[in-house]
């Protein structure tokens with residue numbers, strides 16, 4: 001068992017985004033002394049702050065669906081989950097539901113998603129095109145897929161057959177303020193003795209005799225601990241390189257640049273008129289309503305766009321052509337959308353893994369763990385990733401050979417176990433997903 005006889009603390013967590021703060025809370029609830037170190041000035045200022053924060057159980061893999069559905073439960077009672085006060089108030093979860101638009105053939109292609117939801121007990125209903133329109137009036141139910149670039153002569157020309165209908169999942173929604181959610185987790189962790197150190201960049205990982213021993217900061221300070229967790233978001237591969245642990249990893253990570261457009265919502269797509277999260281694979285976008293009559297438009301990374309893989313310390317922070325593509329694709333679906341002259345929105349980085357699934361695992365270096373590769377879709381799981389990582393770390397430190405005998409993690413609300421081998425760095429890429437952020 002991890003002991004509390006250490007020089008600086010029991011566990012150092014690199015990163016204080018929503019996942020790093022969740023890991024701190026879960027470990028400190030177990031009585032361990034944690035220290036989060038982050039380059040930025042406050043919790044959740046990294047990729048977390050750009051998040052669309054959509055919460056949905058729509059995944060092709062059973063483990064991913066179960067983890068998301070469990071986590072949704074904790075968002076519904078967030079203050080109780082935290083069991084601590086925050087002078088800034090609490091992030092709020094809005095359960096507006098999620099609509100997945102289905103083109104011809106999608107029903108069969110998404111078979112694994114239906115199976116996973118059935119197995120986990122997620123409620124959903126299949127809707128005809130007319131029923132979709134009852135819920136979301138103003139939609140053009142034409143089919144335009146596969147998504148194209150706006151300068152493609154076929155852009156905006158509808159296919160002969162319209163969309164086949166939709167799938168509605170009532171227990172889905174979004175969190176109002178992802179950065180505040182990270183701050184909430186920080187405050188809850190601090191109530192258990194956790195420490196957070198900001199404006200501090202890690203530039204080396206120390207090791208001795210096959211085990212991590214701590215790290216050094218850019219300012220030259222040494223911090224010692226027997227356990228270090230890489231939760232550095234889009235910088236995860238840089239931290240792994242410092243630790244020298246990439247050789248045995250079959251799944252690796254890299255930063256993928258993403259833009260999310262913020263535009264005035266068409267009149268029919270407002271929260272007070274029943275707007276919900278919308279996944280539109282046919283147009284290649286996802287949308288969600290925002291208070292104040294706005295909506296967010298993210299991309300589902302259609303093949304024609306390519307991937308904008310960047311250096312996490314050197315990338316274009318401005319909105320570009322990507323913004324225009326997303327807004328134009330949305331205008332196919334919402335003919336009444338007014339396209340603003342001035343682009344507004346956010347630029348953020350996904351920490352992309354090979355199969356769009358995260359890596360929650362130990363590493364080849366004893367004592368060095370990773371909660372990385374969140375691939376634009378793990379904000380929703382923040383309440384449970386902390387407890388999951390805590391279970392994994394404690395089991396490994398107690399001597400369990402997780403690579404051979406994976407830890408089984410019990411989801412407390414659903415009362416079912418998931419095999420954490422699913423998230424292993426040693427896995428062959430999972431093939432059941434869509435190869436997009438929907439995973």
Ligand SMILES: Cc1cc2nc3c(=O)[nH]c(=O)nc-3n(C[C@H](O)[C@H](O)[C@H](O)COP(=O)(O)OP(=O)(O)OC[C@H]3O[C@@H](n4cnc5c(N)ncnc54)[C@H](O)[C@@H]3O)c2cc1C
Pocket residue numbers: 014015016017018019020021037038039040044045046047048049050051052053054055200201202203231232233234235258259260298347348349350371374375376377378379380381
């Ligand atoms: C545009 C966008 C939209 C998204 N939409 C959704 C969504 O709708 N639903 C969903 O579930 N998920 C979504 N996600 C994904 C989700 O937001 C992320 O998975 C999650 O926020 C990652 O949190 P994190 O704590 O791992 O990383 P981060 O928030 O990036 O935190 C990592 C921290 O590590 C720090 N760090 C890095 N290197 C160092 C170093 N050397 N020394 C010290 N500190 C360091 C950084 O400063 C940073 O604060 C989206 C992500 C983006 C970018």
